[in-house]
Amino acid sequence: MTNEVILMSHGLMAKEILNSAQMILGDQINYPVVSMTPDDGIEGTFNKLDKIIGTLNDAKRIVILADLMGGTPANTAMMLASEDSRIQVITGVNLGMVLESFFAIKEENLVEHLLKIGTESIKIPKLQIAEEEEE
């Protein structure tokens, strides 16, 4: 099973979340990115994604991480998913999901796994109050 990952967003967010992941993991993590410009609209975004999909003939599954449920990037990903059963979409991408996608790239259920990792990585960290002294 070969999974491929594509990142999609309004503007350059997808490109820069990949860059953030590369600051942590190095250039070994590298995915195609769709950066929707204000002028792209649905058609331009669709064409950008379709062009990338066309290069992924060997992929058994294509997991698209999109920025926002109901946004044009996610919607165009869903349009292509309805035509190509290899494509799965997940919205609400954050850095934890992108990092985990690298380590879990061979997972059969990658999209469900990233749903879990993504939601778990949204946290309100607890302050380590210096009360350890009590014991």
Add this chain to the structure above:
Amino acid sequence: MTNEVILMSHGLMAKEILNSAQMILGDQINYPVVSMTPDDGIEGTFNKLDKIIGTLNDAKRIVILADLMGGTPANTAMMLASEDSRIQVITGVNLGMVLESFFAIKEENLVEHLLKIGTESIKIPKLQIAEEEEE
């Protein structure tokens, strides 16, 4: 209650997630951003954030949306939170959280609210298979 929001990330992700939000909501949404460079380390990141905090004397609460639990941006935010009780931190930022922060900016429990919105915005959208015809 006046809440202020700050976005923090490795690299330019925070800047570009704000830009994505502006593509949707317009320039009315605008927050200070800390973009950690590879050279910043803990000290440089701390100084960037501290400088911004210094401009927010009127804020009753400062909510920092950081990219990754355990990353330097989140860790330096926690260091400052331990010194300044106005600061609250949430990790795993995604676009849905940034958009919602704009509408919910006056919420007393903004950080808890964003935790809920952020996790809910991570979704695997269902394909609308054309079976509506059945009735």
